Amino acid sequence: MFSFNEIKKSLAASVWLMFLTFPILVIRVNTVENVVEWRWKNMVYAGAAAFIISFLANFLVKRKEAGNKNEKDKGNKETLFISQRLLNDKRFFFPALVVVTIFILSFPFLFSMYQTSIMSTALIYVMLGLGLNIVIGLAGLLDLGYVAFYAVGAYSYALLNHHFGITFWVALPIGGVLGAIFGIILGYPVLRLRGDYLAIVTLGFGEIIRLVLENWNAFSFGPSGISNIPRPDLFGIDLSLQANINFIYYILIGLVIFTIFVVNRLQNSRIGRAWIALREDEIACQAMGIDKAKTKLMAFALGATWAGMGGVVFAAKTTFINPASFTIWESVMILCIVVLGGMGSVIGVIVGAMVLILLPEYLRAFSEYRMLIFGTMLVTMMVFRPGGIIPDIRKKYTFEEKDK
Amino acid sequence: MDWEYLLDLFLGGLTRGSIYALIALGYTMVYGIIELINFAHGEIYMIGAFTALIVASVLGLMGMNHIVIIILASVIAIIYSAAYGFTVEKIAYKPLRQAPRLSALISAIGMSLFLQNYVLLAQTSNFLPFPSLIPDFDFWEPYAHILTSQELVILITTAVVMILLTFLIKFTRTGKAMRATAQDKVMAALVGIDVNRIISTTFVVGSATAAIGGVLIASHIGQINFYMGFIAGIKAFVAAVMGGIGSIPGAVLGSLVLGWTESFFTGYISSDYEDVFAFLFLVVILIFRPSGILGRSETQKV
């Protein structure tokens, strides 16, 4: 079944890769007694790896082109199918919901504290992802400065708590509101910009916020950050570490459900449709009587709200924040979540967050290789599923049953 | 008014600008042709520097003479960066031509992560001293306290590279083909341009420039590590956008503007908010010229 041609192709690939990786992989100058190490076996590995991979790749690409799905795709089809059911079909919906709920609720007791903790982190990113999804997935505005609002949220809790002893539960809505306000402030000047120009300017804003936090000690305590931020309180009962971690987990579950609920409703509302129209075609969108500026600002503001709340929870979870947590990479990660998951699709974003946040944690087994693998995963996933893991499905209307 | 200080800052900004330019050129070429923010470009530049270092130290241990080392190191670095650029495009971007543009962007990010850690693992996480390949010219000694020989070389090279690229794009057949492809891939293909070949060429050329940048910059600041590509890359991209992404002179102009902005702001106000100011400046420029200083403002057809 493998044509000679394929093998030749793979051979060529491996030779090319051996050439390519030669200086960096093979040669290393030993800094102690200045001699050159020639690590020829690395070259062999590289060659072999390249051969196998390119062989597989060709194979997969052939299949992909041939259109008949390989296992990976099948798997995704499956989830897609289920997700569709979950959304539409009541019969499948309730049993599924019950099972999922039970699993989610018992999670902290089934798994270790560590598992719960990283799951909470993942959930924070689910929130962020869903928020950014409003801006990018629905309104189609490429925002690379999203982390700015995250920072706003985190610092608003940390500072309010530090100065006025504001508690988590009060700070949560405040963080959201502040996020929204910043969303509008930052959104306003960039209304005219499109595509990558918007991207780079928002990226700029993100950096500006970070740098201000870094330099303006009087306000933000600078790079040494703010420590001993209290974890969320439960009617003043003080909880053990374990309990605390579980508590945060449940808070996040609550918030995520809330987010999903809101995003879902927005998606199929007048506003949501306006956003999508804006994404699809600005000119036509205006010609349909939609106020471009207002719609864009709404998207920015709403997106930022979730970032703000996420920030508050983040601060409460880590108990320490400093500007280093809010670099461009954070924005990039969140962007990856949205795109990888499938732009505009709620389940997609959730899956995306789970994959991108939990993957590096589980890749710890590979210790120093983890980021390498992570990078590779990003590329492969995009190459084989450009639309994201679970692409968006438009809502269907049938005319017997009315509004749902 | 302290004129010498002003001059110093001016030259400082000029050097910094030229450094950005050497990276920005590659960005802008790639973007111009496939509208992709090539996140991995900074990494290519880093790889260029590493290759040069490795080659140089190997030859050094073999006791070759200085000039030979310089030339060989640079040439090999350029070849390898070009090769990397070519491969990256084939692996990570070509399959995504038809896909949504963001997917390509994510793929680029993945590539950048991969290359960083590849070098980290295969070589070292430490900062490595980079031999100053460019000697201090004696004839330049009188002026060296204002502008070092290395800086001089950087300025000249940038100028030359820019001129060559402009020439390539404006007058050669390949250049014409590139512009055609940038305009409209389908049409270009219809008139018999091998679009894939042209895109590959763009990547090769872009990466080669990055390598030149890598070698020069590394020998200017005298150290490299696997992470050097990221920040430089971001800055260069900002510069490219500022100048009007897709335009060669724009990239250089943008880089210089950025360089001067930072230099003067640091010099007269404070380096604390240097970048803040740089970004604000970018925002202001884009608000008044939404497609950059020299960018052709796309009048959208209705």
Add this chain to the structure above:
Amino acid sequence: MKPILEVNQLTKFFGGLKALDKLDLDIREGEIVALIGPNGAGKTTFFNCITGIYTPTEGDVVISPPNKKTMRINGMKPNLVTKNGLARTFQNIRLFPNMTVLENVMIGRHSRLSSGIAGAVFRPKSTRREEENLINDSYEILKKIELAQFVNELAMNLPYGAQRRLEIARAMATEPFLLLLDEPAAGMNPMETKRLDDLIVKIRDTENISILLIEHDMKLVMSLSDRIFVMDYGKKIAQGTPDEIKSNPAVIKAYLGEETDA
């Protein structure tokens, strides 16, 4: 009786280039008016100036919707123009490709609805009713334009003719008193064109929406329009009933006998 759309001395420069030159035009209620002229005569520019996509350099665009007060709309934002009852379609189809046919029409109703974010999230009775009506109204419109069978298709998967019709449906959803059609028949086969012809008449008669259309298909133009304006190089070179236009030397000159296919 007062014209519902009155354009006086409309002029538009692009840099040095004069795209529109002192153009006068008027439409009375219930009319179907055609705007014709060779390619590059500035017809689409004219549309863009009226609908606010471009701001005219000089001149006035005045609308007086039936039983509403008269107002100047030049320089007004596109979305407000639409809100005030001018709807348009595009020469190069500009649907929302990844939305369903129904949603495309629902978008059209946007400016006629009120529910905001709060409404969307809390779904009070008012919003629910609004949505219900919206869905049904949009469905009704689709029925009228004979697209009902595609209701849940993605717009991009429609056959060409259907896409053109969907643009019209979407425009009608904005409840205009005047509908601006930019080459609605472009690229249609004779059968589709015939169908379009009937459709336009039907819209005018049943919805009493007046219509201004740019069109190259002379057969369609002549059979449809009550009056015709002819443009060339941004100037108006003739106006009148189909018969007057047919026999107008200036037009014949401009078209070099192109109108013989009428």
Add this chain to the structure above:
Amino acid sequence: MMKNSFGRVLISIVLSVFMCLLISGSTFAADTIKLGVAGAHSGDLASYGIPSIKAAELVVKDINAKGGVLGKKVELLTEDDACKPEVATNTATKLVSQGVDVVLGHICSGATKAALGIYKDSKIICMSPSATNTDLTLSGDYPNFYRTIAYDDAQAQLQVKFATETLKVKSAAILHDKGDYGKGAAELAKKYAEQAGVDVKLFEGVTPGAVDYSAIVQKVKRAEVDAVIWGGYHPEASKIITLMKKERMETKFIGADGVKDDTFIKVAGKYAEGVYATGPMDVSQNPLAIAAKKAHQEAYGSDPGAFFDSAYAAALALLNAIEKAGSTDYDAVSKALKTEYVDTPLGKISFDENGDAIGIGFSVYQVENGAFKELK
């Protein structure tokens, strides 16, 4: 349907929380002593974290060779935190869940602060080879924290004392890299410098990783100060000093332990000559240090990296304390750390009430013919 699952979640939150209160921090019966090593093992600061793994590996190797601690083998659990607080909390939680007994790390002060909360609640001792932020020990917030490196305050005092008394510096420019380590140190230096009557003409941060620092160097040149006091790591330092020398400037350059790293000299080359830096007392004559370095070269074919010695010392101190305490019990071990002295590459050390190491002096070095030479 959203509403009723809201309900469920609320109820279950309350329920579960009470369940959690019942389950107190579970204890692990282990047949090995688990030594956690946490810090930046990836990302841009990896070069400061990886040496501590190497140190730990070497220590554990020969301790196990000698029969381990309390007759048990020592097991290494290395976890990456990339110097990111948010990751650090997960790293810490993971180590705790794995039943770690003591932790060597973290590397960056920020990450350490984030992680300490978790170690504190689970009564685990944590010793950093490199986190110099003053609050870590002096604020008293972290009784479970120890370190084998002097905190910024001490260094800053020494720097300034040296600058004013030995170098007779009248005016200074204080630069930093905007990082938590660098800026913190710089601020303290500023404080003490002003107390000592030094005219601080410049206090500015530079962007780490920037391609060029000529502007700031020009500014320093113009300010005509006697000395530059640098708060930050060596990469930026070497770039700045190189430029200063190329600009033919004679201004003195004083760094802290972020600079006192052989890589600095390797990188800055001839330009490094004459640079001052404070750092842990010279240990190059200490037999243990020599042995450790040799072991490293044999094992990894390269010279040890930053904070290797202090990491090595920390690993020794921790394991020794467990040995002496006769158990891994929190109080016993803390007591042992504070009472028992132990031989390390840094000399004979113990720990004071705050958790700072006693016996690791600090001294000023100057680069002379390509090596840091201790100034008496």
